[in-house]
Amino acid sequence: MFSYALGGFALRRFRKCEAVLELSPNLDKNSNKSQLNASLTPLMDIVADDLKDTNQIILDRMHSDVELIPVLARHLIAAGGKRLRPVLTLGAAKLCGYEGDRAKKLAACVEFIHTATLLHDDVVDESDLRRGNETANAVWGNQASVLVGDFLFSRSFxxxxxxGSLEVLRVLSNASAVIAEGEVLQLMNVGDINVTEESYFEVIAAKTAALFAAATRVGAVVxxxxxxxxxxxxxxxxNLGIAFQLIDDALDYSAEQQSLGKTIGDDFREGKVTMPVLLAYRAGDEEEKAFWTRVIEQEQNDGDLDEAMRLIEKHQTIRGTFDTALKYGDMAKANLGLFADGPEKAALISAVDFAIERAY
Known part of the structure; x- marks a missing residue:
């Protein structure tokens, strides 16, 4: 079984990437935009009926006699998004031939965990916007957001x-703990330009990819x-979750970010060292390294974000981040090699491309 324990596993997996691809001759190591077939539509179509039931479960379980709880939770859930994580649970179950109701409730459970972490993250990051809408903490304050996040975690449990499955309980509760570890590790890394690539991958594997992994695992468990x-x-x-977060980190320095209803440079202003910055710092000369040290560890002035984006463009680190995401995406596709070809498998492969092609 795959271990969620922190300890360099994400980076070690990346270093094994070329070997994995060599064992998968049908995958092109030089994947590019023209080779992507990015759409969630096939997967959404396959799980449409189950997702409708899952959405109803989500609405039902958000109910509380404390009026603010469903109002605040509905604000975030109704803000948009593709329900990617619960859709992956339902899609994995379909790939494995499961047609019962358990996957629907567990997909709702996965969405509650995700929503709770978003509420907490927005408080920690002091975010005002999510998908172009005001965050819950911007509307109702930090205390309400944290407590409603706790409520949703409780609903998930x-x-x-x-x-009734101890295995399901183990997988999802373990993922919840690892997500929290990842967020704390990221908080410890803020303001430190000397964050290692290994530590960076530990963060994204824990805070993002762990829930993707748990979501797809329980689909097979049921x-x-x-x-x-x-x-x-x-x-x-x-692997899909790591690729997804790499693209998110690239988008923070891309004009595409504005089309997603987010402001450019949030990670920069918060002093987070993500892959585009890691690569730019590594490639920079002494003057550039001094710039990155100042803006990450000391102070930021007007015009610093523009300079950061200039250096990122100079060293093509958005492209480098995207190429790394492609490699993880190829590994995700290779992981499906055990399963027979069919519409469910094809839809999951298309979902991988969708997660990556957001960078265009």
Whole structure:
């Protein structure tokens, strides 16, 4: 079974990437935009009926006699998004031939965990916008956002218990703990230009990819599939989640960010060292390194974001980040090699391309 334990696993997996691709001759190591077939539509179509039921479960379980709780939770859930994580749970279950109801509740559980982490993250990051809408903490304040996030975590654990599987409880509760570890590790890394590539990958594997991995694993668990298939789907989710976060980090320095309803440079202003900055710092001369040290560790002045983006463009680190995401995407596709070709497998592969092509 794949281990969520922190300790360099994400970076080690990347260093094994070329070997993995050599074992997968049908994958082109020189993937580019023309080779991507990016759409969630095939996967959304396959899980449409189940997702409708999952959405109803989400609405039902958001209910509380404390009026602010459903109002605040609905504000975030209704703000948009593709429901990618619960869709992956439902898609993984479909790939494994499962047609029951358990996957629907567990998909709702995954969405509650994700939504709770968003509420907490926006408080920690002091964010005012998410997908072009005001964040819950901007509207109702930090205290309400944190407490409603706690409520949604509690709802997720109620759904786990109702499922009755200790394996499901173990997978999802473990993922919840690892997400929190990842967020704390990221907080520790803020304002430190000497963050290592290994530490960076630990953060994104924990804070983002762990939930992707748990979402796809439980889809196989409910289908009672053999352990090698369960592990393969977990690996698929982990690699997809890492690719997804790499693209998010690239978009923070891209004009595409504005089309997503976010401001450019949020990570920069918060002193977060992500892949585009890591690569730019590594490639920079002494003057450029001094610039990065000042803006990450000391102070930022007017015009510093423009200079940061100039250096990122100079060293093509958005392209470098995207290329790394492509490699993780190719590994995710390779993880599906155990499964027979069919519409479910093709839809999951298309979802990988969708997660990456957001960079264009």
């Amino acid at each position: 109620q759904l786990m218990v109702e499922d 289908a009672n599939r053999p352990e090698n298939e369960v592990d393969a789907l977990e690996e698929f989710g982990m």
